[in-house]
Amino acid sequence: MISQPPQILIVDGHREIREALVRHLKKSGMRATSAADAVAMDTE
Numbered sequence: 001m002i003s004q005p006p007q008i009l010i011v012d013g014h015r016e017i018r019e020a021l022v023r024h025l026k027k028s029g030m031r032a033t034s035a036a037d038a039v040a041m042d043t044e
Protein backbone atom coordinates (compact mmCIF):
# COMPACT_ATOMS: atom_id res chain seq x y z
CA MET A 1 0.00 0.00 0.00
CA ILE A 2 1.30 3.47 -0.92
CA SER A 3 0.67 6.09 1.73
CA GLN A 4 0.11 9.72 0.82
CA PRO A 5 2.15 12.53 2.34
CA PRO A 6 0.41 14.75 4.89
CA GLN A 7 -2.02 17.41 3.67
CA ILE A 8 -0.85 20.88 4.72
CA LEU A 9 -3.13 23.93 4.74
CA ILE A 10 -1.38 27.31 4.58
CA VAL A 11 -3.47 30.19 5.98
CA ASP A 12 -1.98 33.62 5.38
CA GLY A 13 -3.38 36.97 4.30
CA HIS A 14 -0.50 37.61 1.89
CA ARG A 15 -1.20 35.90 -1.44
CA GLU A 16 2.45 35.87 -2.53
CA ILE A 17 3.57 34.18 0.67
CA ARG A 18 0.79 31.56 0.47
CA GLU A 19 1.56 30.73 -3.14
CA ALA A 20 5.32 30.52 -2.56
CA LEU A 21 4.87 28.19 0.42
CA VAL A 22 2.46 25.94 -1.45
CA ARG A 23 4.84 25.71 -4.44
CA HIS A 24 7.78 24.89 -2.17
CA LEU A 25 5.86 22.22 -0.25
CA LYS A 26 4.58 20.60 -3.44
CA LYS A 27 8.11 20.52 -4.90
CA SER A 28 9.16 18.76 -1.69
CA GLY A 29 6.56 16.06 -2.24
CA MET A 30 3.88 17.32 0.14
CA ARG A 31 0.21 17.90 -0.58
CA ALA A 32 -0.56 21.56 0.10
CA THR A 33 -3.48 23.94 -0.29
CA SER A 34 -4.00 27.49 0.88
CA ALA A 35 -6.59 29.89 2.25
CA ALA A 36 -6.49 33.65 2.73
CA ASP A 37 -8.19 33.67 6.14
CA ALA A 38 -10.20 31.65 8.66
CA VAL A 39 -13.44 32.01 6.68
CA ALA A 40 -11.80 30.64 3.54
CA MET A 41 -10.07 27.96 5.63
CA ASP A 42 -13.43 26.55 6.72
CA THR A 43 -14.31 25.83 3.09
CA GLU A 44 -11.06 23.93 2.36
